[in-house]
Amino acid sequence: MTTTRLHAEIESFPIAGRFTISRGSKTEARVIRVELEQHGLVGQGECVPYARYGETLEKTLETIQNLAPQLASGLDRAGLQTALPPGAARNAVDCAFWDLEAKRAGTDVAKLANVRPPARIETAYTISLDTPEAMAEAALRHAHMPLLKLKLGAPGDADRLAAIRAAVPNTRLVVDANEGWHPDELQTLLRASFDAGIELVEQPLPAGNDAPLAEIEHTVPICADESAHALAGLEALVGRYDAVNVKLDKTGGLTEALAVAKRAKELDLSIMVGCMVSTSLSMAPASLLAPFARWVDLDGPLLLVADRPNGLAYTDGAIDPTVNRLWGRYA
Known part of the structure; x- marks a missing residue:
C-alpha cells in the first residue's frame, strides 16, 4: 500500500484589468492548488471552483482536505474517480496524481496518457x-x-x-x-x-x-x-x-x-x-x-x-x- 500525503490551499492571482462575462466581472483569479507527496516526490494540480455549478472555494477545499485519510490509506487515481464526482475538487487531485505518476515513472504525462501534443x-x-x-x-x-x-x-x-x-x-x-x-x-x-x-x-x-x-x-x-x-x-x-x-x-x-x-x-x-x-x-x-x-x-x-x-x-x-x-x- 502506497501512502499519499496531501496539501491543499487557496491562492489568488490578479487579473490584468477586469474579466467580464454576462454573469458578472472579477479582478482576480482564485484557485486551489493541491500537492500529493509520495516518497519525496510531489505532484501538483489546480482547480477553479465555479459558482455557476454550486461550487465555492471553501467547500471545494474542504472536500479535497477530507480525502486525506483515504489518500493515506492508499487511494489512487483510479479510486479517485468514484471517491469524488466530476467537478473542481476531483480535477485538482486527479491532475496532481498524473503529475506524481509521471515523476514516479521517470517520464511525462503525455506518454503515460498515450497522447502526442502538437508542437505548436x-x-x-x-x-x-x-x-x-x-x-x-x-x-x-x-x-x-x-x-x-x-x-x-x-x-x-x-x-x-x-x-x-x-x-x-x-x-x-x-x-x-x-x-x-x-x-x-x-x-x-x-x-x-x-x-x-x-x-x-x-x-x-x-x-x-x-x-x-x-x-x-x-x-x-x-x-x-x-x-x-x-x-x-x-x-x-x-x-x-x-x-x-x-x-x-x-x-x-x-x-x-x-x-x-x-x-x-x-x-x-x-x-x-x-x-x-x-x-x-x-x-x-x-x-x-x-x-x-x-x-x-x-x-x-x-x-x-x-x-x-x-x-x-x-x-x-x-x-x-x-x-x-x-x-x-x-x-
Missing part, C-alpha cells in the same frame, strides 16, 4: 463583454492573435458583432454567450454571427432551456459549455449541439476529460478545449487535449498580471508545450 498549439484570446466600441478596440489591439473569443450575452450583441468585425475584418472569431441569449432572439443573433463570419457560437441558451437548438437551422456551429460536463449526458447533446467545450474543472480532471474527448468524437461532436481564468498549472494538463480539438481556448495565464514561475510559453497566441517545467514532466 494556437489558443483563442478572450475579449471581455463591454460596449461595441470598447470590444472593437480590444479586438483591434489583439488582432495579431490567431483566434479571438468574444464574450457576449447582453443587449446589443448584434451591434457588438458588427463593430468587432469592422475593426478586424481578417481575424478568426468565435463567440461565447454564456447562456445569455433568449430563444426569441436566437435566430436573429445566429444570423448576425453568420454575417460576421463567426466560426462557433458557444452556449447561446441557458443549460436546461436549450431544447430550441434542436429545432432551428445551425447557420453557425453551436457548442455546449454549461450544458456539457462529463461523460454522463454527452449523448443528450446530439441534435442540439455541434461541438462540446471540454474543461477539466467540469470533467473532474484529465482522466475523464480524455474519455469525454474520445466519446465526443464517436458522437461526431467537434471539440473545444477550454479553461477557467487560471494559471499554467491548469493549462498544462488541459493542453493534452489539443490533439482532439478543433478549437483551443487556453488563454488563462494571458489574462493574469503574472503567471506561475516556469509556466507555459505563449508567443502571439501560440503555446509551445515543450517549454513546461511546472507540471507533467519528470525533469
